[in-house]
Amino acid sequence: MEFKETVYTDTDRCKGCGLCINFCPKQAITQSEHANAKGYNYVEVDDEKCIRCGACYRVCPDYVFEIR
Ligand code: SF4
Numbered sequence: 001m002e003f004k005e006t007v008y009t010d011t012d013r014c015k016g017c018g019l020c021i022n023f024c025p026k027q028a029i030t031q032s033e034h035a036n037a038k039g040y041n042y043v044e045v046d047d048e049k050c051i052r053c054g055a056c057y058r059v060c061p062d063y064v065f066e067i068r
């Protein structure tokens with residue numbers, strides 16, 4: 001089956017709490033070395049590893065993720 005959805009991140013909303021990293025079943029999320037406009041190291045999704053399960057979307061308190 002081919003996935004059509006992609007996980008997008010609104011990096012400027014991220015506060016680098018790491019919650020999504022802990023909940024991702026595929027270790028597809030990593031923290032960037034770079035900081036966003038608020039000074040937090042935002043997260044990045046590895047598209048190759050991501051299975052579009054939506055866990056990150058559900059746990060992020062700051063609505064960083066969008067799956068579409
Ligand atoms: S959708 Fe699932 S697999 Fe993809 S980054 Fe989010 S938690 Fe990880």
Ligand code: SF4
Nearest residue numbers: 014015017018020060
């Ligand atoms: S849970 Fe949300 S705010 Fe926390 S690190 Fe992940 S994307 Fe950033």
